[in-house]
Amino acid sequence: MQAYRVTTADGIDAIEQVVMDTPTPASDEILVKMKACSLNYRDMLITMGGYVRNDVRPIVPLSDGAGEVVSVGSEVTNFALGDRVIGNFFQAWKKGKIDDEGLNSAMGGSIDGVLAEYFILKADCSVKIPDYLSYAEAATLPCAATTAWHALVSVGELKPNDTVLLLGTGGVSIFGLQIAKALGAKTIITSSSDEKLARAKELGADFTVNYSTHPNWEEEVLKITHGKGVDNVLEVGGAGTFEKSSACVKPNGTLSLIGILTGLESPPISLMTIFNLLRIQGIYVGSTAMLEQLVSTMEAHQIHPEIDKSFPFSKAIDAYHWMAQAKHFGKIVIESEG
Structure with missing residues (x-):
């Protein structure tokens, strides 16, 4: 072969x-x-x-x-x-x-x-x-979609009306958007491209933030949530975005640490992790049971x-x-x- x-x-x-x-x-x-x-x-x-x-x-x-x-x-x-x-x-x-x-x-x-x-x-x-x-x-589905499911559902215990922050428009973030919307959550997504943000809107994103236009994008997220923060952030950037992501999470919320798109350095320790009692959860794809649950949910909602x-x-x-x-x-x- x-x-x-x-x-x-x-x-x-x-x-x-x-x-x-x-x-x-x-x-x-x-x-x-x-x-x-x-x-x-x-x-x-x-x-x-x-x-x-x-x-x-x-x-x-x-x-x-x-x-x-x-x-x-x-x-x-x-x-x-x-x-x-x-x-x-x-x-x-x-x-x-x-x-x-x-x-x-x-x-x-x-x-x-x-x-x-x-x-x-x-x-x-x-x-x-x-x-x-x-x-x-x-x-x-096996890697990106299962990763998003693990972060949002298996660990994040996503509920209707929860708010999820998604960084960028790669595979994990777009699957996260689709899963979150299917399960009744509110979504905020970031990108440096207005064109990509418009496409995310078409998929159901409730709010968008251009991080080139708004380099302090964590402030925009807090404005959108009226200062409360989000329930879960799919942190795919790593060291370059971790501190800003931490500032976006509400007390007792979850930061799902998934990726290293900004480099292989270890993320800095954020004091917000302590003061807001955040749960930092490393996510490394998921189990076969998670993949099965994901596929079943996608079929039920006809997600493409x-x-x-x-x-x-x-x-x-x-x-x-x-x-x-x-x-x-x-x-x-x-x-x-x-």
């Missing part, structure tokens, strides 16, 4: 397209013919050796893939040939709290991922795709993921370069050509 492989830390253009043996599923696994996969910011870091966990080489990259089951292991009873399926980001985290085995089962980081014509999934860490979703749409741009499998490197420009709104996908 054709596949891509990260072998060095020399960046996107060092990713190799290779021929590999098509894998054979073990008794508890399924073999999936790839129809679509999607990129996450983590995938950029892995090409540069900048990912602090699950950074093994050589590795077939990408965690998020959707496809058709073409072979099943002898013990598999929950999938059949022809089923449409996605796999959980962690292939050994079914439910509950994660352990070392789960942390060492991240697709596209510690075990081979999905940027190949065929890939292997654990049957008990895989989920059927609802009929209303295309393969490309389904391929966006926002796909920015699609690339053919043969042009996968172009997809990476498009992500590197940071112009996308929502998700970038790669689709099979056969």
Whole structure:
């Protein structure tokens, strides 16, 4: 089969397209013919050796893939040939709290991922795709959407009329917007682009803040909330935005620490964390149970993921370069050509 492989830390253009043996599923696994996969910011870091966990080489990259089951292991009873399926980001985290085995089962980081014509999934860490979703749409769910669900619902216990702050218009934030609106929450979203903010409004954002126009954007968030602050912020920036995010959270609120888009430095300690009794929760994707709950809720509300741009499998490197420009709104996908 054709596949891509990260072998060095020399960046996107060092990713190799290779021929590999098509894998054979073990008794508890399924073999999936790839129809679509999607990129996450983590995938950029892995090409540069900048990912602090699950950074093994050589590795077939990408965690998020959707496809058709073409072979099943002898013990598999929950999938059949022809089923449409996605796999959980962690292939050994079914439910509950994660352990070392789960942390060492991240697709596209510690075990081979999905940027190949065929890939292997654990049957008990895989989920059927609802009929209303295309393969490309389904391929966006395992990392970004599950991360947003974990932060807002599993940890944040989102309730109607809660207020959520979303930083930027990448995959996690846009899924966070869609989930929050479906569950009756109010949303504030930031961007440096008025065009992107207008698109977020079309998706239901209640308030928008341009952080280029308003560099002290935390003050704008507090104005919007009449000085009260938000119940939960999806903090995807890291050190460069943590202090401002902390200032936006109401007493006893939650700051879901998800990303490192502004750099790999550790976030500073904010005194607001103490004085407002904030809960700082690290979010690292989620369990298969969370993915199942997410998919069920998306189906109930007929939520369609926002796909920015699609690339053919043969042009996968172009997809990476498009992500590197940071112009996308929502998700970038790669689709099979056969």
